[in-house]
Amino acid sequence: MLLPDGSAEDNLPLFTAVAQTVWESPQNAEGRAYVDALVAAGFDKGAMQVTEDMSTIGNAAETLEFSVQWGEECLLGQVGPVTGALVTSVVPALAGGVCLLGDTRPIDW
Template sequence: MLRTAPSLARTARAFVGAGAILVLLVGCTAAAGEHPTPPSFLSPSPADTATASPALQPEGTAEDNLPYFRAIAEGVWASEQRAEGRAYIDALVAAGFDRTAMQVTPDQTTVGNPVESLQFSVRWGEESCLVGQVGPSTGQVVAVVMPQLAEGRCLVGTTRPIDW
């Protein structure tokens, strides 16, 4: 059977169209937010994962615990509760930080608008504080170690009671 040029062109267009549809279907099979699993040679080994994941170090310094503090804050920042001070405090408590050593600024301004910057802290030892800041003014989690202020405080200005 001999095909003519127009017949071959139609066949080629059909293959190209089918290929495009196949690519679209394959691209749509993963749910939104899902990422394919990388090949095992690109994934960290269990030994690498153990050293890469920060953890609370109760006997460590504030500097030792900064990566863990930051990781907890980044988890909340990535959630729908990113603008809620309570969410940061609750996550830090769940991660093992001492609630009685914490401070948090209000979520809203005095006129009821969302704040541009939300701060939260954990007093660490007798001299240091882990301080986090998030909000539209930063666009990301900022976490630092700062010296304690007078009377063991970490944050300047008005903070809200952590009474929940």
């Protein structure tokens, strides 16, 4: 259950459980699946970032990263062939109020 008044660390178990469910599904390489599942669990879509599913040359991304900013911290998830498993953590937010560096996919659905 989402703990709106809790810390990022308090919400990491839910974030991890939701992401693990997607990782074990046929949609495990689709960023939208992680975003949609996290939204369904109560996380704020407006606080999320996700990387592209495809590389710049059109291949499936070797890793997919997704995040939810939680105050001054970020819940981060990473999956893909390079990691071989779901990896999650809580880290400080970056300058400018973002969690992921570089270009990320617009969450416009």
